[in-house]
Amino acid sequence: MAIASDDFRFIAELIREQAAIVIEPGKEYLVETRLGPVAVTAGLVNVAGVVRELRAKRAGPLLQRVVDAMTTNETSFFRDLQPFEHLKERVIPDLLERRKAERSLSIWCAASSCGQEPYSMLMMMRESFPQLQQWRVQFLATDISQQMLAKAREGSYTQLEVNRGLPAPLLVKYFHKKGIEWQIDDSLRRAIDWREFNLSARTWPGMGPFDIVMLRNVMIYFDLATKRQILANMRKVLRPDGFLFLGTAETTINVDDSYASDVLHTACYRPKAA
Amino acid sequence: MRALVVDDSAVIRTVLTRILTNLGFEVIQASHGKDALDKLKGVPLPDIALVDWNMPEMNGYEFIRSVRESAEYRDMPLMMVTTETEMEQVVKALAAGANEYLMKPFTPEMVQEKLQILGISGS
Ligand SMILES: C[S@@+](CC[C@H](N)C(=O)[O-])C[C@H]1O[C@@H](n2cnc3c(N)ncnc32)[C@H](O)[C@@H]1O
Numbered sequence: 534m535a536i537a538s539d540d541f542r543f544i545a546e547l548i549r550e551q552a553a554i555v556i557e558p559g560k561e562y563l564v565e566t567r568l569g570p571v572a573v574t575a576g577l578v579n580v581a582g583v584v585r586e587l588r589a590k591r592a593g594p595l596l597q598r599v600v601d602a603m604t605t606n607e608t609s610f611f612r613d614l615q616p617f618e619h620l621k622e623r624v625i626p627d628l629l630e631r632r633k634a635e636r637s638l639s640i641w642c643a644a645s646s647c648g649q650e651p652y653s654m655l656m657m658m659r660e661s662f663p664q665l666q667q668w669r670v671q672f673l674a675t676d677i678s679q680q681m682l683a684k685a686r687e688g689s690y691t692q693l694e695v696n697r698g699l700p701a702p703l704l705v706k707y708f709h710k711k712g713i714e715w716q717i718d719d720s721l722r723r724a725i726d727w728r729e730f731n732l733s734a735r736t737w738p739g740m741g742p743f744d745i746v747m748l749r750n751v752m753i754y755f756d757l758a759t760k761r762q763i764l765a766n767m768r769k770v771l772r773p774d775g776f777l778f779l780g781t782a783e784t785t786i787n788v789d790d791s792y793a794s795d796v797l798h799t800a801c802y803r804p805k806a807a
Numbered sequence: 808m809r810a811l812v813v814d815d816s817a818v819i820r821t822v823l824t825r826i827l828t829n830l831g832f833e834v835i836q837a838s839h840g841k842d843a844l845d846k847l848k849g850v851p852l853p854d855i856a857l858v859d860w861n862m863p864e865m866n867g868y869e870f871i872r873s874v875r876e877s878a879e880y881r882d883m884p885l886m887m888v889t890t891e892t893e894m895e896q897v898v899k900a901l902a903a904g905a906n907e908y909l910m911k912p913f914t915p916e917m918v919q920e921k922l923q924i925l926g927i928s929g930s
Contacts, residue, residue: 611920614920692892692910696910696917697917697920698924700924701897701901701906702901704897705898705901709894
């Protein structure tokens with residue numbers, strides 16, 4: 534059953550208000566397919582029923598589930614590979630040198646989805662920089678979706694998920710099989726602080742300062758004003774000599790010119806000197 | 808770039824060949840380990856071999872071991888592509904000399920990502 538245009542507009546506005554995500558007209562099918570299952574689990578007949586409930590009460594678990602369902606969570610281990618190579622070859626060696634006095638490092642995965650991105654970074658760091666075990670490494674991973682955070686925290690992956698981008702030697706070293714799922718080791722799960730965080734929050738109290746921020750494949754869903762606000766907030770929590778990674782389809786160019794892209798890896802940005 | 812596909816299923820050989828051809832590889836097919844060793848004779852060493860585990864005549868595990876023991880073929884990168892999905896088998900394949908391990912079923916992206924991990928790109 535197709536969604537009524539009134540209901541579509543309501544959902545689009547709601548998602549924009551809650552998560553800053555823009556759902557363009559023409560994406561009716563997306564709302565329909567993603568909210569259909571939410572309606573069923575909530576014991577409502579259809580998407581119209583979900584909308585009716587939310588019009589009456591714009592809060593609570595149903596709202597959370599609708600926001601969860603409307604976010605795109607697609608991710609994979611070592612996604613795009615090059616950013617992780619750049620971290621290994623350039624960024625972390627650079628920070629090891631700069632921070633050798635305080636021996637501390639602060640990392641934030643700002644849209645961590647079900648965890649593949651932070652776990653990939655952590656495995657790479659364990660493999661290539663064992664000396665970091667003697668450092669104070671703060672590793673924060675956040676997402677707006679509680680469901681994704683729960684899965685990330687659990688660290689249990691399907692065969693299809695470990696088949697994507699994860700080198701077999703790392704599978705063998707950091708996972709064990711639990712039934713038909715692949716479970717990542719507790720020592721990796723515990724090394725990450727998982728928290729709910731909405732990037733479209735006007736201000737970011739208590740965040741940072743960070744040496745490395747991964748903000749990949751999430752800004753594509755936002756409008757220009759939201760991107761600007763996020764990049765401005767990011768300037769305040771990123772150390773002046775820190776590193777910001779965006780997705781391959783994302784850029785600060787024509788959005789916020791206080792960042793400069795790294796010549797060696799264009800998806801890596803540094804704050805320009807003030 | 809050249810790839811060797813070793814699988815007793817003609818369907819899988821066709822699927823992998825299509826994926827690899829789209830990535831710019833020239834593909835040699837073999838239906839089991841012995842057949843693969845025959846087909847390697849007198850041709851330039853492939854840049855990657857994708858090898859099934861369970862096959863008649865010589866299975867993938869035996870093939871990997873004999874490749875690693877041979878003087879001519881030992882440097883060929885090897886990727887196991889198999890329905891075997893237990894940890895012991897992954898460990899065993901890597902210990903025998905496989906560089907990567909892909910579990911069936913797979914998608915073209917998965918094949919591409921694994922090749923990227925090995926630093927191998929087509930064309
Ligand atoms: C496509 S995934 C990207 C995951 C990972 N960074 C990557 O590149 O593979 C996008 C993630 O952004 C999250 N997200 C969407 N809107 C958000 C917001 N306003 N604040 C925080 N996270 C958000 C979604 O829940 C989803 O998990």
